[in-house]
Amino acid sequence: MDLQFTRHRRLRTTSSMRSIVRETHLHAEDFIYPIFVIEGEKKRNEVKSMPGVEQISLDYLDAEMQEVSDLGIKSVIVFGVPDEKDEVGSQAYHDQGIVQRAITQIKENFPDLVVIADTCLCQFTDHGHCGIVKEGKVLNDPTLDLLARTAVSQAKAGADIIAPSNMMDGFVAAIRHGLDEAGFEDVPVMSYGIKYSSAFYGPFRDAAHSTPQFGDRKTYQMDPANRMEALREAESDLMEGADFLIVKPALSYLDIIRDVKNNFNVPIVAYNVSGEYAMIKAAAQNGWVDEKAIVMEMMISMKRAGVDMILTYHAKDAARWLKEQH
Numbered sequence: 028m029d030l031q032f033t034r035h036r037r038l039r040t041t042s043s044m045r046s047i048v049r050e051t052h053l054h055a056e057d058f059i060y061p062i063f064v065i066e067g068e069k070k071r072n073e074v075k076s077m078p079g080v081e082q083i084s085l086d087y088l089d090a091e092m093q094e095v096s097d098l099g100i101k102s103v104i105v106f107g108v109p110d111e112k113d114e115v116g117s118q119a120y121h122d123q124g125i126v127q128r129a130i131t132q133i134k135e136n137f138p139d140l141v142v143i144a145d146t147c148l149c150q151f152t153d154h155g156h157c158g159i160v161k162e163g164k165v166l167n168d169p170t171l172d173l174l175a176r177t178a179v180s181q182a183k184a185g186a187d188i189i190a191p192s193n194m195m196d197g198f199v200a201a202i203r204h205g206l207d208e209a210g211f212e213d214v215p216v217m218s219y220g221i222k223y224s225s226a227f228y229g230p231f232r233d234a235a236h237s238t239p240q241f242g243d244r245k246t247y248q249m250d251p252a253n254r255m256e257a258l259r260e261a262e263s264d265l266m267e268g269a270d271f272l273i274v275k276p277a278l279s280y281l282d283i284i285r286d287v288k289n290n291f292n293v294p295i296v297a298y299n300v301s302g303e304y305a306m307i308k309a310a311a312q313n314g315w316v317d318e319k320a321i322v323m324e325m326m327i328s329m330k331r332a333g334v335d336m337i338l339t340y341h342a343k344d345a346a347r348w349l350k351e352q353h
């Protein structure tokens with residue numbers, strides 16, 4: 028036989044051989060674990076559309092954080108589900124708001140965990156939009172001041188990173204300015220700057236009670252059809268002072284992750300969102316996919332696409348599976 032070809036299979040012969048040529052690796056430190064905190068006592072409400080995800084009251088928070096840190100996860104992001112909502116989302120920037128109290132409690136009892144605060148208004152407004160609404164419009168500039176106030180109150184509570192997710196123009200500039208003025212120049216901003224208007228957020232809105240009461244978020248979140256716009260968003264956020272960039276959702280947007288990675292030199296985070304999680308859980312519960320294998324393949328795909336960190340509801344499971352491998 029006189030065929031000319033390359034023997035790729037030489038590097039796949041054994042498990043050890045495959046492991047020495049492996050290009051991408053996962054670590055428990057890669058994961059950011061999302062938590063939903065609610066008012067009240069002794070409450071653990073499972074989110075129907077997200078099996079395995081619960082809203083918890085603060086008396087269960089320590090046990091949850093112990094579990095997370097025992098698994099080697101280093102960071103958590105806090106989402107608050109307040110009892111009271113109003114037009115201007117005032118619980119978002121209340122110094123004793125549910126998010127602020129949760130942050131303080133975690134930092135007191137688990138000082139080594141990196142606590143990230145989601146900075147948005149939609150869980151706190153009665154209309155469910157991420158900003159001030161007037162005559163059916165979400166106003167950009169008047170919202171900026173409230174976001175800055177929210178970020179400062181979260182930093183005061185002890186947040187290590189501020190993660191604004193509401194997609195108003197100038198939110199990074201306003202928050203950076205607010206933090207600096209209040210003496211928090213060392214608190215970084217992890218901007219959800221590349222956030223698409225996505226149907227994959229459906230289950231989260233059940234978890235966080237943040238469904239918009241009218242209209243949708245298309246005037247502030249990005250059009251899924253756009254790619255160059257992601258680069259413009261990334262560029263302006265970095266000019267305004269962002270220290271990290273989040274791309275959200277993750278799995279249908281791996282091309283965007285790679286574009287951002289190739290064009291900018293800051294840590295990038297994939298937000299593996301609620302709908303992505305719910306689909307896997309539903310298929311796994313039906314026995315249609317192998318949950319562990321499929322989750323780990325998805326995690327690797329996000330890292331291969333170029334992210335440094337993965338914000339995911341699978342974090343605890345993935346960290347446990349990594350541990351079992353070693």
Ligand code: PBG
Nearest residue numbers: 147149192227228231300301302
């Ligand atoms: C709030 C926010 C949303 C998500 C995170 N922060 C919902 C939205 O923008 O509608 C979605 C997260 C997920 O689906 O897991 N702005």
